[in-house]
Amino acid sequence: MSENERKPYNPAEIEPKWQKFWEENETFKTDVWDFSKPKYYVLDMFPYPSGVGLHAGHPEGYTATDIISRMKRMQGYNVLHPMGYDSFGLPAEQYAVSTGNNPNGFTEKNIGTFSNQLKELGFDYDWSKMIATSDKDYYKWTQWIFERLYEKGYAKYVDMPVNWCEELGTVLSNDEVIDGKSERGGFPVVRKNMKQWAIDQVAFAEELLEGLNEIDWPESTKEMQRNWIGKSDGVEVDFKIVDGGEFSIYTTCIETIYGITFMVLAPDGETVKSLMPRIKNKEDVEKYIAETLKKNDMDRTELNKTKSGCVLEGIYAINPVNGKEVPVYIGDFVLASYGTGAVMAVPSHDQRDFEYSEAHNIPRIQVIDGGDVSKQAFEKQDYLGKGCKLVNSEEFNGLTVEEAKEAITEKLVKMGVARKKINYHFREWIFARQRYWGEPIPVVHTEEGEVKLLPESELPLVLPELEDYKGKNGKAPLENATEWKEYDKNGIKGKRETSTMPGSAGSSWYYMRYIDPKNDDEFANQELLKHWLPVDLYIGGPEHAVGHLMYARIWNRFLYNEGLSPVKEPFKKLVHQGMILGSNGIKMGKRFPEFVVNPSDIVRDYGADTLRIYEMFMGPLEASKPWSKQGVEGSRKFLGRVFFYFSNPENIVRQGEEGYNELLEEHKLIYNQTVKKVTDDFETLGFNTAVSQMMIFMNAVTKGKCPLEYAEGFVKMISCICPHLGEELWEIFGHTGTIAYESWPTYDEAALVVDTVKIGVQVNGKVRGTIEIAAEAEEEEAINKAYEIASVNKAIDGKPVRKVIYVKGKILNIVAK
Numbered sequence: 102m103s104e105n106e107r108k109p110y111n112p113a114e115i116e117p118k119w120q121k122f123w124e125e126n127e128t129f130k131t132d133v134w135d136f137s138k139p140k141y142y143v144l145d146m147f148p149y150p151s152g153v154g155l156h157a158g159h160p161e162g163y164t165a166t167d168i169i170s171r172m173k174r175m176q177g178y179n180v181l182h183p184m185g186y187d188s189f190g191l192p193a194e195q196y197a198v199s200t201g202n203n204p205n206g207f208t209e210k211n212i213g214t215f216s217n218q219l220k221e222l223g224f225d226y227d228w229s230k231m232i233a234t235s236d237k238d239y240y241k242w243t244q245w246i247f248e249r250l251y252e253k254g255y256a257k258y259v260d261m262p263v264n265w266c267e268e269l270g271t272v273l274s275n276d277e278v279i280d281g282k283s284e285r286g287g288f289p290v291v292r293k294n295m296k297q298w299a300i301d302q303v304a305f306a307e308e309l310l311e312g313l314n315e316i317d318w319p320e321s322t323k324e325m326q327r328n329w330i331g332k333s334d335g336v337e338v339d340f341k342i343v344d345g346g347e348f349s350i351y352t353t354c355i356e357t358i359y360g361i362t363f364m365v366l367a368p369d370g371e372t373v374k375s376l377m378p379r380i381k382n383k384e385d386v387e388k389y390i391a392e393t394l395k396k397n398d399m400d401r402t403e404l405n406k407t408k409s410g411c412v413l414e415g416i417y418a419i420n421p422v423n424g425k426e427v428p429v430y431i432g433d434f435v436l437a438s439y440g441t442g443a444v445m446a447v448p449s450h451d452q453r454d455f456e457y458s459e460a461h462n463i464p465r466i467q468v469i470d471g472g473d474v475s476k477q478a479f480e481k482q483d484y485l486g487k488g489c490k491l492v493n494s495e496e497f498n499g500l501t502v503e504e505a506k507e508a509i510t511e512k513l514v515k516m517g518v519a520r521k522k523i524n525y526h527f528r529e530w531i532f533a534r535q536r537y538w539g540e541p542i543p544v545v546h547t548e549e550g551e552v553k554l555l556p557e558s559e560l561p562l563v564l565p566e567l568e569d570y571k572g573k574n575g576k577a578p579l580e581n582a583t584e585w586k587e588y589d590k591n592g593i594k595g596k597r598e599t600s601t602m603p604g605s606a607g608s609s610w611y612y613m614r615y616i617d618p619k620n621d622d623e624f625a626n627q628e629l630l631k632h633w634l635p636v637d638l639y640i641g642g643p644e645h646a647v648g649h650l651m652y653a654r655i656w657n658r659f660l661y662n663e664g665l666s667p668v669k670e671p672f673k674k675l676v677h678q679g680m681i682l683g684s685n686g687i688k689m690g691k692r693f694p695e696f697v698v699n700p701s702d703i704v705r706d707y708g709a710d711t712l713r714i715y716e717m718f719m720g721p722l723e724a725s726k727p728w729s730k731q732g733v734e735g736s737r738k739f740l741g742r743v744f745f746y747f748s749n750p751e752n753i754v755r756q757g758e759e760g761y762n763e764l765l766e767e768h769k770l771i772y773n774q775t776v777k778k779v780t781d782d783f784e785t786l787g788f789n790t791a792v793s794q795m796m797i798f799m800n801a802v803t804k805g806k807c808p809l810e811y812a813e814g815f816v817k818m819i820s821c822i823c824p825h826l827g828e829e830l831w832e833i834f835g836h837t838g839t840i841a842y843e844s845w846p847t848y849d850e851a852a853l854v855v856d857t858v859k860i861g862v863q864v865n866g867k868v869r870g871t872i873e874i875a876a877e878a879e880e881e882e883a884i885n886k887a888y889e890i891a892s893v894n895k896a897i898d899g900k901p902v903r904k905v906i907y908v909k910g911k912i913l914n915i916v917a918k
Contacts, residue, residue, distance in 0.1 A: 110744035112708025116825040120220055128839050129225040131181045133616055133629055141178040142633050143170045144612055144672075146641025146649070149604075150186045150211040150233075155218045156689060157698035157716075157728060162640045162678040164713045164822070165722055165786060167224045169638055171821040172783050174225075175845035181633060182225055183615040185232035186212050187608045189601075191285055194538040197570035204538045204570075208235055218701060222709045223824045225841070230618045234607025239614060240540040241561030242624035243607050247532075248543060248554045250659060255301045256532065258544075258552055262369060262438050263297055263531060266290045270572030271535040272297065274603070281395045292369055292394040298542060298600065299529035305655050306330050306525045308669075312654065318675040319723075322646045329647040331526020336510050337441065339518045340364065343417040343426060344379070348372045349441045351524050354481055355513075356505040359494040360447040360468035362458065364418045364429045365410065368393040370437035373413070381414035386431065393433040408460040409433055421518045422509065423495060432457070438528060449474040450481070468493050469502060530652065532603060537570050537578035539601030545588045547595035556591070564601075577601070608649050609656040612636050612671055624665075631667040643677040650675070676786060680725040681716065689728075698728055710823035711737040717788035717822055739796065740826055743819065746803050747812055747830050755809045764808040769852050771801045772811045776848035779818045788822070795819055809834065814846035855910070862887045863914040864896035872913070880907040887913055 123129060143166045148159065170182040193204035193211075212233060219226065232239050250256040264273040268288035272295065277284045310330055313323045335353035342348070348366065352358070366372050368390045380386055389411040410432040417426040434453070435444055448458035449467040455478040458465055465474060471489040472479030484502055491497045491505045500508060513519030533542065541562045543555040555562055565585040572578045579586060579599035586597045610624070616633045617625040653671055660666035683689045683696025690697070703712045715736035719726040746752055754761050775798040782791035798815060813834060820827020820840050831840040855876045860883075861868045870890040874883055884905060887893050897917045904916040 108748075110741045110748075110826075112710060112825065113705075115829045116221070116223065116704075116709050119825045119828045120223060122828070122839070123225075124220075124228075126839070127229070128841055129182070129227050130229050131179065131227045133181065133633065135179050136632055138177060138179040140181070140633055140637075141170075141173040142181045142616075142636045143173070143638045144182075144615075144636045144640075145184065146639070146645060147185045147187050147608070147611060148215065149190045149192075150188055150208060150215045151190075151192060152207075152211055152214075154211075154214050155700050157700055157703075158678075158681045158689065160222055160700055160712060161681055161716045161722070162642075163219070163222070163224055164716055165676075165678060165788065166638065166640050167713075167824075168717070168783060168788060168821045169786075170225055171824065171841065172780075172845060174841060175817060175821075175843060177844075181230075181615070182227060183230040183232075184219060184224070184226040184228070185230075185611060185615065186215065186234070187604065187611075188212065188233040188235040189539045189604050189607060191536070191538075191604075194536050194570070195285070197537060201568070201570065203566055205235065208233075221704055222700065222713065225824070230615050232611060232614055232618050234540075234604075234611065235538070237561045237563050238621075239618075240607060242614065243540050243602065243610070244543040244555075244560050244562060245557065245624060246610060246656065246660070247540075247602070247606070248557075249663065249665075250300065251544070251552075251554060253659075253663070255304060255659060257299050257301060257529075258296060259299055259529075260294055261297050261299060261529065261531070262292050263295050264290050265293045265295065270577070272531060272533065274531060289395065292396070297531055298533035298598075300532045300655070302530045302651075302655060303525050303527045305658050306332065306527050308658050309651070309654055312658070312670045316670050316675070317673060319643075319677060322643065322650070322675065322677070325646045326651060329526065329651065331524075333524050333526075335522060335524060336513065337520050337522045338421065338445075338513060340421060340443075340445075341419045342376070342429075343419060346372070346375060348418075348443045350443050350445045351440045351522060352445060354447070354450065355509050355519075356491065356502050357447040357450045357468055358420065358422050358445065358509060359491075359497075360449050360466045361420050361425075361427055361445045362448060362466055363427050363446045363463050365432040365435050365444050365446055365457075366413075366429060367435040367437035367442040368411075368431040368433060370435075370442040372442065373431060376413060376416055379415055382412070386411055386413060389431060389433075393431075396433060408457045410457065410461060412461070421513065421516065428463075430461070439526075440524060448478065450478055450484075452478040452480060454478065466493055530605075530655075532606070533598075533600035534603050535572055535577040535599075536601055537564065537567065539603065540606055541579070541601055542598040544598045545593060545595045546598065547593060553593050553595070559590075562597075605649060605652045609652045610660070612639075612653070613660075613666070627665070627667075634666065635668045635671055635673045637673050639672040639675045640678055641675075642680075677723060679721070679723050681719070682725055682727045684728045684730065686727045696728075703733060707733055707737045708740070708825075710740055710826045714740065714792060714822050718792040720789055722786050722788060739799075740823060742803070743799060744826060744830065746799070747807075747816065748833050752803075752806055753809050753812050753834070754806050760806070761808055764806055765810065767805075768802055768807065768811055769849075770855065771798055772814065773848040773852040776814060776818070776846045777853065780845070780848070783821070791818075792822070816840070817843055817846055858910045860910065861912055862890065862893055863912065864893060865916055865918075866914065867896070869893045869896045876910050878909070880905060883907055883913050884915070887915065 145163055145166050170180050174180045188208050193208050196207045197204040247256060264278050266273055266283045266288050269283055273283060273290060278290045281290055282288060283290055333353050335351055336355045337349050337351045339347055339349050410430045413429045416429040418429050419426055446454040448454040448465040450469060467474045468491055469484050469489050470492045472483055489502050491500050497505045497508055541564055543560060543562045545553045547553055565582045567581050569581050570578050577599040586599055588595050588597050613625045616629050620626060657666050657671040661669050683693055685696050687693060700712060715733050754764055775794050778794040779791045816827050816830045827840050857873055858876045859871050859873045862870045862872055869892045872886040874886055900917040902915055902917045906914040
């Protein structure tokens with residue numbers, strides 16, 4: 102075929118051709134029962150199928166898993182690489198409220214759009230295993246697992262403070278509330294007590310902490326989880342209130358108890374309610390409480406920069422260690438739902454308390470020597486382990502902090518007013534939303550006030566069709582399903598639960614269902630779970646560090662304890678891909694729509710393979726990187742060059758043809774270096790440097806011809822990044838069928854040993870020639886070789902050599918003056 106007759110690289114023709122081939126031949130369908138090969142389970146955090154479809158950030162992580170999946174398949178693994186949808190979500194709910202239409206049709210349409218976009222990017226997903234959390238055949242088993250959690254006492258129906266949004270008619274999690282308003286819609290949110298379904302996360306705290314030591318996750322993510330669990334060893338102490346009543350505090354700094362000058366209670370706690378008749382400034386207190394109820398927990402704690410509070414006039418607490426009376430305040434930074442809902446305030450040794458005392462003109466008492474407390478607190482990170490001693494602490498004066506901790510605790514325990522205790526920052530996981538679009542909770546509230554689980558034969562409990570999807574008067578939308586909510590079966594009469602599960606429910610176990618998605622008898626076959634779990638590689642955004650990733654670990658650990666999961670931890674290796682920014686260096690989004698990149702536009706203009714290789718070449722997978730149109734164009738040119746060279750039969754020399762053995766020898770080093778580097782880089786997800794090595798290989802071989810063996814090895818490697826291009830070139834080489842199951846190229850270690858090298862010869866820092874010498878040649882040999890070059894001798898021009906700088910295999914610099 103002449104150069105003029107050859108077709109140019111045309112992704113618009115090549116890519117649909119191979120996508121059709123893969124679909125028709127079920128190329129990537131995994132036989133999960135094939136135990137003859139080693140398994141490799143690679144997983145993406147599955148997306149919510151929004152109406153806008155994919156954005157440029159999605160393909161980055163998906164391409165990374167796709168490359169690994171394709172390489173592992175070539176290396177002889179039985180690979181499972183599924184995709185599905187976390188399809189219960191608030192946008193579908195709002196669509197239903199505004200249109201009156203069932204959100205299921207809206208969701209299915211979005212799933213179709215998302216799936217088509219993923220398919221046009223050439224990902225090797227096994228679409229026969231696709232799941233959606235809103236599919237009743239899937240959420241049947243979400244409900245089934247919930248029932249097991251309830252039977253074991255981990256799912257509870259309890260009174261607890263929640264973030265209530267009247268406009269949305271639902272409870273919101275802390276991360277759905279910003280500055281006292283709903284993240285979606287900006288509606289007012291208040292704190293109120295409600296009967297709520299909750300999962301007892303704290304019960305799993307120790308197992309979750311222990312499990313972090315067994316998994317290959319980013320240390321930053323593991324640390325976030327440790328901090329979120331927030332384990333601490335301390336003492337719980339009882340404080341009497343003057344004229345009756347008491348409360349408890351928990352502290353890890355019992356050594357500072359003599360420094361208490363005030364106490365702070367949660368404004369929305371039961372203790373304050375019980376004290377209200379005795380509070381002299383009731384109006385001020387009630388006003389402060391009302392303001393507090395407009396804030397979510399995050400605003401009151403981590404994001405709280407103010408020192409607001411209100412004294413409870415007429416209320417004093419008694420310090421049990423010395424009998425002193427101290428005033429009592431309320432402060433929004435104390436939560437009724439966390440710990441005891443009360444804190445002791447030691448302003449000389451806690452900076453928050455110091456600032457609070459400054460704002461409210463409260464005195465301070467220093468009880469640990471060694472720091473100046475006139476301008477800031479002398480805190481535990483400053484005094485622990487430093488030999489600091491107690492002062493102003495009666496019989497404990499002169500003891501080191503460490504000695505005092507034990508002695509003061511012992512005294513209070515003997516008095517019967519204290520207990521050693523382990524505490525956790527962790528709280529219950531609120532497991533209900535007053536929304537329609539979520540898994541129905543499979544329980545009945547009987548007329549006798551009991552909670553009854555639905556029998557398994559009645560699962561799935563399917564969402565009913567409604568005429569109106571908006572909740573009324575603060576009640577859940579399912580309250581509108583008047584017939585559906587009434588229950589009268591098997592001698593049980595009552596009302597169904599009308600709250601639904603949170604969006605995090607279905608995503609807490611989906612990695613199990615992918616393994617056996619059509620099973621009607623159990624959530625997944627136990628033999629298959631034993632073979633396929635844990636997930637070998639999981640890639641997704643860091644924003645899920647203490648949400649989905651924590652919930653999935655909790656559900657898996659529960660199932661493990663019940664003998665229903667074979668592994669303690671579901672995800673063996675976790676990697677977070679970085680964010681792809683707009684070309685303005687800012688996160689793509691509604692704020693700067695002109696900088697948002699639609700992957701479908703890139704596919705249309707440049708091809709899917711160009712998008713894939715560009716996103717892998719932008720920089721390290723974990724780093725955030727700005728979009729560059731010039732970078733896309735450069736990637737397209739590179740692929741055009743690869744196609745142009747390898748599709749020309751005149752550039753490829755086959756075994757037996759003239760010059761074949763000579764070309765094998767000529768390119769042996771660069772080919773073996775490339776196979777080794779690409780293999781190693783793929784294994785460590787260093788895709789940008791793997792692409793760089795492929796470019797180096799292309800620069801070397803395109804100076805002449807390439808032996809078919811090396812051409813095929815290169816195409817196998819690049820096919821993992823650019824699968825359509827790889828398949829097309831494989832076919833041009835004369836093969837039938839797919840490249841996907843071909844053997845991964847290997848390299849010869851011996852061929853990586855360089856016998857001779859070419860190095861530059863400099864005279865006074867300027868290159869005057871090159872020499873070829875043994876890689877380990879000594880300086881004398883290199884200098885003698887250099888003197889054979891006329892241009893080197895001319896540059897020295899008889900001047901005495903003052904210094905020689907020689908680095909083996911790198912450079913020779915002769916300094917002559």
